[in-house]
Amino acid sequence: MWKYILKKLLLAVPVLLGITILDYALMSLAGSPLDMMVGPRITEGTIAARAAQWGLDQPFYVQYWNWLTEVLRGNLGYAYKSGQPVSEIIGSHLGPTLLLMGVSMVLGLIIAVPGGIYSAVHRYQKRDYAVVSLSFLFSSIPGFFLALIFVYFFTVRLGWLPSSGMYTPGVGGDFMDVARHLAMPALVLALGVAGGNIRYIRSSVLEILEMDYLRTATAKGLGRKIVIRRHALRNALLPIVTVIGMQIPTLFGGAVIVEQMFSWPGLGQVTWDAVLSRNYPVIMGVCLLSAVVVLAANLVTDILYALVDPTIQY
Amino acid sequence: MSTRKSAKSRPIIKRFCHHKAAVVCLVILAVLIGMAALAPVIAPYEPTKPTGKFSQPPTPEHILGTDKIGRDMYSRILYAMRVSLLVGFLATLISTAVGVILGLVSGYFGGAVDKAIMSFTDMVMSFPYILLVLVAAAIFQPGMWSIVLILGFVDWPGVARLVRGNVLSLRETNFIKSDIAAGMPRRYILFSEILPNTVAPVLVFATSVFALSILDEAALSFLGMGVQKPTPSLGNILEGAESLSVLTDKPWLWVPAGTVIILLVVCINFVGDALRDSFDPRNEE
Numbered sequence: 001m002w003k004y005i006l007k008k009l010l011l012a013v014p015v016l017l018g019i020t021i022l023d024y025a026l027m028s029l030a031g032s033p034l035d036m037m038v039g040p041r042i043t044e045g046t047i048a049a050r051a052a053q054w055g056l057d058q059p060f061y062v063q064y065w066n067w068l069t070e071v072l073r074g075n076l077g078y079a080y081k082s083g084q085p086v087s088e089i090i091g092s093h094l095g096p097t098l099l100l101m102g103v104s105m106v107l108g109l110i111i112a113v114p115g116g117i118y119s120a121v122h123r124y125q126k127r128d129y130a131v132v133s134l135s136f137l138f139s140s141i142p143g144f145f146l147a148l149i150f151v152y153f154f155t156v157r158l159g160w161l162p163s164s165g166m167y168t169p170g171v172g173g174d175f176m177d178v179a180r181h182l183a184m185p186a187l188v189l190a191l192g193v194a195g196g197n198i199r200y201i202r203s204s205v206l207e208i209l210e211m212d213y214l215r216t217a218t219a220k221g222l223g224r225k226i227v228i229r230r231h232a233l234r235n236a237l238l239p240i241v242t243v244i245g246m247q248i249p250t251l252f253g254g255a256v257i258v259e260q261m262f263s264w265p266g267l268g269q270v271t272w273d274a275v276l277s278r279n280y281p282v283i284m285g286v287c288l289l290s291a292v293v294v295l296a297a298n299l300v301t302d303i304l305y306a307l308v309d310p311t312i313q314y
Numbered sequence: 315m316s317t318r319k320s321a322k323s324r325p326i327i328k329r330f331c332h333h334k335a336a337v338v339c340l341v342i343l344a345v346l347i348g349m350a351a352l353a354p355v356i357a358p359y360e361p362t363k364p365t366g367k368f369s370q371p372p373t374p375e376h377i378l379g380t381d382k383i384g385r386d387m388y389s390r391i392l393y394a395m396r397v398s399l400l401v402g403f404l405a406t407l408i409s410t411a412v413g414v415i416l417g418l419v420s421g422y423f424g425g426a427v428d429k430a431i432m433s434f435t436d437m438v439m440s441f442p443y444i445l446l447v448l449v450a451a452a453i454f455q456p457g458m459w460s461i462v463l464i465l466g467f468v469d470w471p472g473v474a475r476l477v478r479g480n481v482l483s484l485r486e487t488n489f490i491k492s493d494i495a496a497g498m499p500r501r502y503i504l505f506s507e508i509l510p511n512t513v514a515p516v517l518v519f520a521t522s523v524f525a526l527s528i529l530d531e532a533a534l535s536f537l538g539m540g541v542q543k544p545t546p547s548l549g550n551i552l553e554g555a556e557s558l559s560v561l562t563d564k565p566w567l568w569v570p571a572g573t574v575i576i577l578l579v580v581c582i583n584f585v586g587d588a589l590r591d592s593f594d595p596r597n598e599e
Contacts, residue, residue: 014433018434019437019440019441026449026450129335133335136584137576137580140579140580141576142532142549142572142576143533144536144537145532145572145575147556148556151556151558155558156558249439252444256444256445256448257444257533261556271448290441290445295440
């Protein structure tokens with residue numbers, strides 16, 4: 001087992017390095033942040049000085065190498081202009097994003113797991129079609145449009161929920177206040193991922209329901225409910241584990257748009273601003289973090305899979 | 315071969331027709347695509363020229379009202395569908411082509427080539443892809459063609475993995491083994507034997523890529539990183555809809571365009587799902 005984990009870890013390292021090279025190359029193609037500085041009060045000399053200060057006068061591979069060696073020493077670099085350490089920027093925005101992603105993931109599972117199982121158990125009945133159609137609807141509504149609809153109903157019409165920020169400025173900050181701000185963005189994200197997951201869990205459970213051991217269990221004279229609860233659900237854990245792993249990149253991506261829509265003060269906002277102002281160190285920091293998170297999630301999924309499914313060899 | 319194929323494809327059509335919802339969706343899609351294609355003929359006004367009062371509610375002259383600078387919303391939506399469908403279609407075409415080629419090569423040759431291609435696929439896949447799209451959108455000037463290229467070169471890993479898996483299992487079948495034993499040229503085996511046998515799953519997968527591309531184009535254009543004004547797209551005509559005054563008092567500016575996106579994507583997904591079911595040999599009655 002340990003050997004298997006080690007092997008997977010070692011395999012993840014070149015992928016991670018590859019991602020950072022890809023990021024850096026893409027970003028450098030995007031154009032230099034110095035282009036954004038051009039203005040009437042800025043002389044050539046200032047720009048040259050800035051280029052030297054930020055290391056932008058060196059070729060691409062040297063810049064990348066400098067960045068990489070600094071990262072290995074634990075230094076993610078400093079944001080252009082403000083000079084704030086990137087790790088500090090990420091650290092102060094990580095909490096809200098983790099909260100949003102975590103709540104969305106749990107909500108998504110609460111919707112998708114029972115939905116998918118219910119649908120599979122009642123296969124080809126009206127209830128099944130209803131759940132599947134609903135799941136198609138969830139995955140077909142663009143997140144930003146669902147956000148608009150939610151704001152229209154819950155903020156404009158009903159006046160129940162605030163439509164932006166994380167807490168009411170000045171007064172708020174307690175649990176209920178944050179929860180009220182969190183409700184809409186988390187639900188938008190959760191419904192988006194739940195749509196696809198319902199169908200994935202449904203088809204996995206359907207496959208399990210056709211297995212011989214379930215036929216045996218039924219043939220033994222066990223009741224339908226016991227067969228499903230004791231035998232089918234336990235084996236359905238495997239696809240659920242996979243779903244959790246698959247959700248993470250989707251959630252991370254969705255968070256960027258949803259945070260933008262609801263002015264949620266998380267990493268998505270930071271990324272958006274950094275991309276617009278070509279703040280290389282910040283972009284690289286966020287990309288590195290997301291790559292690590294995604295690879296770690298894949299690794300954990302693989303390990304859980306190996307633990308749950310004895311037929312997987314390692 | 316051809317007679318066998320037509321005899322085989324008939325039950326596929328029959329099985330597809332069993333999915334009533336999918337048949338309805340196919341009809342809706344055909345109508346919407348027809349409207350988009352005929353936009354220059356059926357649109358009552360120029361989509362980029364102001365022809366009425368500002369932000370006018372629906373009237374007999376402007377059945378979906380006008381936008382904030384007086385352009386006819388119905389005409390704009392027709393042209394926007396055209397742009398969004400074209401972006402989705404071309405992006406799907408590119409990503410499917412890239413995915414099929416990489417998947418074929420990877421699955422057939424195996425070894426170091428396979429390892430290299432698959433770890434590259436992993437890289438692209440494990441990247442939260444909105445970041446890739448955002449960074450890429452910042453590189454190229456945002457616009458219709460760059461969004462096509464960006465989505466096309468981001469969406470292929472799924473197809474590549476699917477094709478590779480199919481090739482791996484096809485390589486073990488007797489008809490491919492006999493081809494190899496008979497000394498058939500590699501190109502023939504790859505493109506005339508293996509490729510036709512993976513068309514069905516690729517087609518099904520492509521429908522979901524098509525749906526996703528339309529959603530992504532809409533989101534990016536809405537946020538200002540995609541198709542640029544004045545060219546209308548289903549995403550960028552919703553720009554400005556997040557302001558509370560538009561949301562409350564001017565529903566004609568956001569409800570119809572949003573409904574069209576949802577309708578398109580729901581229908582594509584339903585058709586794709588029915589296709590998956592009809593191609594699946596396990597569903598043979």
